[in-house]
Amino acid sequence: MSKGFGESDFAQILSDKATTESVQRLLDENRLQAERATSRKATGEYGVCEDCGQKISAERLKFLPEATRCVACQTRQERQ
Ligand SMILES: [Zn+2]
Numbered sequence: 001m002s003k004g005f006g007e008s009d010f011a012q013i014l015s016d017k018a019t020t021e022s023v024q025r026l027l028d029e030n031r032l033q034a035e036r037a038t039s040r041k042a043t044g045e046y047g048v049c050e051d052c053g054q055k056i057s058a059e060r061l062k063f064l065p066e067a068t069r070c071v072a073c074q075t076r077q078e079r080q
Pocket of ligand 1: 051052053054069071074
């Protein structure tokens with residue numbers, strides 16, 4: 001008798017699928033965010049927080065070139 005397609009295998013496939021989808025969503029979000037940063041470069045708003053209008057620190061931009069918000073506003077956004 002061969003080994004059946006167990007519940008744990010099915011759960012594994014489901015979780016693999018979920019991982020793939022969340023990775024894909026992250027990639028999409030990153031791409032959108034990178035496009036936003038690029039369009040802000042074109043309008044001369046790059047490096048300025050889109051929420052409070054303050055300059056984003058050079059340190060942050062070096063670490064996260066696609067950032068369009070300062071640390072405080074990004075943190076607030078992520079909490080919502
Ligand atoms: Zn801000």
